[in-house]
Amino acid sequence: MxxxxxxxxxxxxxxxxxxxxxxxxxxxxxxxxxxxxxxxxxxxxxxxxxxxxxxxxxxxxxxxxxxxxxxxxxxxxxxxxxxxxxxxxxxxxxxxxxxxxxxxxxxxxxxxxxxxxxxxxxxxxxxxxxxxxxxxxxxxxxxxxxxxxxxxxxxxxxxxxxxxxxxxxxxxxxxxxxxxxxxxxxxxxxxxxxxxxxxxxxxxxxxxxxxxxxxxxxxxxxxxxxxxxxxxxxxxxxxxxxANQFSTTTKLVGEVVAAVTDTFGDDVDDNTVLQNRVRLDFQTSFGGSDVLHTRLSTGNAQPFSFSAFNGPVPNATFEGQQTFNVSPNFENDISLDWLAYDFPLFGQARGYLAATGGIHSDYAATANPYFEDYDGGRGALSTFAQQNPIYRIGGGAGGGLTLGFGGSGVFRPSSLTVGYLADNASDPGLSAGIGNGDYAALAQLNFNLGDRVALAATYVHGYHTTGNGIYDIGGSFAGQSAGPVVGTTQANLVDISGDGFVDGVPGLLTGPTVTNSYGVSAALRLTDRISLSGFGTYTNATLLGRGGADIWTFGGGVAFPDLGKEGNLLGIFAGVEPTLRGVEAPGVVGFTRDYGLHVEGFYRYQLTDNVSITPGVIWLSSPGQNDANSDVIIGTLRTTFNF
Structure with missing residues (x-):
């Protein structure tokens, strides 16, 4: 009409x-x-x-x-x-x-x-x-x-x-x-x-x-x-x-993920599991262009242990983690895992404030379309394929500022973004708080060339206390209940085992670490049905009082949206998760530094507007950056309900 x-x-x-x-x-x-x-x-x-x-x-x-x-x-x-x-x-x-x-x-x-x-x-x-x-x-x-x-x-x-x-x-x-x-x-x-x-x-x-x-x-x-x-x-x-609506300013956006998953390989001893994660995001807007996120989360999706790997401790790698493993706990307890406010400032500028659960990709463009779903259940299976691991360095409470520019012409819309997040901002302890605990500061230039090419150049400066991972989105490794979400143990932890040993080398990488990371991400939409994207990041880790180390990660993928019917998605991604490549520290004789590949394929089939099923496979070679470990295959059938 x-x-x-x-x-x-x-x-x-x-x-x-x-x-x-x-x-x-x-x-x-x-x-x-x-x-x-x-x-x-x-x-x-x-x-x-x-x-x-x-x-x-x-x-x-x-x-x-x-x-x-x-x-x-x-x-x-x-x-x-x-x-x-x-x-x-x-x-x-x-x-x-x-x-x-x-x-x-x-x-x-x-x-x-x-x-x-x-x-x-x-x-x-x-x-x-x-x-x-x-x-x-x-x-x-x-x-x-x-x-x-x-x-x-x-x-x-x-x-x-x-x-x-x-x-x-x-x-x-x-x-x-x-x-x-x-x-x-x-x-x-x-x-x-x-x-x-x-x-x-x-x-x-x-x-x-x-x-x-x-x-x-x-x-x-x-x-x-x-x-x-x-x-x-x-x-x-x-x-x-x-007259009877829940609120005039708030709507509920929910997601339920249920997945059957298992590992296959000579050096793994995991069982088939049925896991879940639920997110309920109360989105409140006071002016129409702002949004306050109050998200409740629960789940039981514990990562695989890879317990039979050659290494100093069980769970010798954080590779292959899937997005539904990102949860505040694994006991189906309800937690407030994200409280943040995104709002307009002036012109094309926007502000972002996070009281808890903030990550850099909340306010900074990741330039990885179709694979990126903010660790939800509609994008790639793994945390690695979802976004450049540089955005997973640090997290928690803090804020960000995005200044848009290039309102017309070829650079549209482009932006300059800065942000700061602290892992333990609510802790008044001497080694915590906003500035004395773990933190990460980000600066990024994002360019969009027309509507088909996106480029992002990103720098992150971070500080990591002993025992906390580098790529941990603000989590803690205590009790194995949270912590790093991507990469090998060698690349993440200041001290792999907590006893100062890495492959028999005493005292390696102990103590706090300062990191400076440099990353690039790019996306190219060839057609409306074919999208290419990729990233690479180099991290220089300064081991306070001990020396330094180099960490590398890179990957790329191709996505085919609407393949078969509208809403479907075929994605193929391959690369190297964060891997420790070199160490300059007194007394270091040697350690394993093999490269392991991550290859992933998935196909999201849209049953209805609100329900999708995603079968997928992740293949890891030389997991734990050790050629002595046999390859691992992770098979998953993920069902996602969005409402």
């Missing part, structure tokens, strides 16, 4: 009702005369087709004009006069109708859902069939001078200018249409009549034309009453919802 139809419904119900029904009786002539004409022209066209030569704008009330009605069963056009017509803006230009019995009076309690009304209002007006104004009948490729309605169509175009054709240059005059669609065309003509009258050209509209329109108004009375009943019922339902 066009905007004009809806407006007319509100301003002139009586007239719109008159324009919402048409049948063969509206333009019928004397029965005996009609029967004779039908016999003469039955072979030329269906008796239920009519073309009404009327104008494109509504006319003033009590104004007399004329309308020409072409009946395919008649050999001559018929014209009649109509008076007392009010404006009722709608739109269409051809119709196929059939005689119907008079509509029953509507029930006052008739209720139609909003979805049904929307479907009705859009009937016959899909996006693919948007119409364009026709200025000459010759523009319609499927209308020929020999057609029975050619003269009527020519009159509509050249006399009244109300015909609209489809983008492919066709008129599609043989397509059946509903009575409501015809009502739209009728009102388009009325709009044109009104325009002609306002321009002082009322002599172009004949008295006979309005006589037909008057009869059509009477025919539409029942449909108008039915439609009015539907609208009244919807208004009542809307009022009821507004």
């Amino acid at each position: 066009s905007k004009i139809l809806w407006k007319s419904l509100l301003l002139s119900p009586a007239i719109l009702g008159a324009t919402l029904v048409v049948s063969s009786t509206a333009v019928a002539v004397e029965q005996s005369q009609q029967a004779e004409l039908n016999q003469q022209d039955a072979a030329q066209a269906p008796v239920t087709d009519y073309v009404v030569a009327i104008a494109d704008n509504a006319i003033e009330q009590n104004t007399t004009v004329s309308v020409q009605v072409v009946n395919p069963a008649a050999t001559q056009p018929q014209t009649v006069a109509v008076t007392q017509v009010s404006p009722a803006p709608i739109t269409v230009a051809q119709a196929t109708t059939a005689p119907v019995a008079p509509a029953a009076a509507p029930e006052a309690t008739s209720v139609e859902s909003l979805e049904q009304l929307n479907r009705y209002s859009n009937e016959g007006t899909g996006n693919s069939n948007s119409v364009a104004q026709v200025t000459s009948v010759s523009q319609l490729s499927d209308v020929q001078p020999t057609d029975w309605a050619f003269q009527a169509l020519q009159s509509l175009v050249e006399r009244y200018g109300v015909i609209a054709g489809y983008p492919d240059g066709t008129y599609r005059g043989n397509r059946a249409m509903t009575r409501y669609e015809f009502a739209a065309g009728l009102n388009a003509a009325l709009d044109r009549v009104n325009e002609l009258i306002a321009a002082g050209t009322a002599d172009m509209v004949r008295r006979e034309d309005l006589a037909t329109l008057q009869r059509l108004q009477e025919e539409f009375a029942a449909e108008l009453a039915t439609l009015r009943g539907r609208v009244d019922a919807l208004e009542a339902q809307t009022a009821e919802l507004e």
Whole structure:
């Protein structure tokens, strides 16, 4: 239903009702005369087709004009006069109708859902069939001078200018249409009549034309009453919802992930598990462009232990972790895992404040489309493929500022982003708080070249106390219940085992660590169905009082959105998770520094708008950056419910 139809419904119900029904009786002539004409022209066209030569704008009330009605069963056009017509803006230009019995009076309690009304209002007006104004009948490729309605169509175009054709240059005059669609065309003509009258050209509209329109108004009375009943019922339902809604400022966005997953390999000894994670995000907006996130989370998705790996401790790697493993606990206890406020400042600038659970990707663009889902259940399976690990250095409480620039031109929209997050901001201890505990400060330049290329250059400076991981998004490694979410143990922990030993080398990498990380991320959308993305990060770790170390990570992938049907996603990603490559420290003789590959493939199948199933596989070679460990395959079947 066009905007004009809806407006007319509100301003002139009586007239719109008159324009919402048409049948063969509206333009019928004397029965005996009609029967004779039908016999003469039955072979030329269906008796239920009519073309009404009327104008494109509504006319003033009590104004007399004329309308020409072409009946395919008649050999001559018929014209009649109509008076007392009010404006009722709608739109269409051809119709196929059939005689119907008079509509029953509507029930006052008739209720139609909003979805049904929307479907009705859009009937016959899909996006693919948007119409364009026709200025000459010759523009319609499927209308020929020999057609029975050619003269009527020519009159509509050249006399009244109300015909609209489809983008492919066709008129599609043989397509059946509903009575409501015809009502739209009728009102388009009325709009044109009104325009002609306002321009002082009322002599172009004949008295006979309005006589037909008057009869059509009477025919539409029942449909108008039915439609009015539907609208009244919807208004009542809307009022009821507004009176009993949860909040005028808050909506609930939820996600439930349930996954069956297992590992396969000679050096792993894990069982098949069924795990879950639930997130309930209360999103509150006070001005429309800001949002306060209050998210509750629970789950039992504990990462695999890889307990049989060669290494100094069980869980000798954090590689292969999946997004639903990112949870504040593994006991199905409910926790407030994110409390943050995102808000506009001035111009293109935005601010971000996090009281708990903040991570850098909340406010900084990651340039990894389709794979990135903020550790949700609709993107890549693993935390590694979701985003450049540089965004996982530190987290917690703090804030960020994004200054947008390049509002027009090739760099649009681009930004400069800075932020600071502290792991233990709420702890008043001497080695905690905002500045004395673990923290990470970020600076990033993000460039978007048009709408197909994105580039991000990122720097993160971090401080990590003894026993905490580098890529831990602000978590703690105490009790193995949280901590690093990506990369090998050697690359994450200041001290792998807590006893100062790494592969038999005493005292290696003990004590606090300061890191400086430099990363780049890029994305290229080749087509609407193919997207490439990749990243790389180098981290220089300064071991306070001990020396230094180098950590590398890189990866890239290709995504095929809407593969098979809209909403589906095929993703393939490969790279090297954060891996310790070099150490400069006194007494270091050697340690394992093998590169291990991470290869991942997944296919998200969208069952409904709210439910998707994602089978996928992750392959890890040389896990724990040790060639002595056999390859590991992680198989997962993930089901995600979004609401």
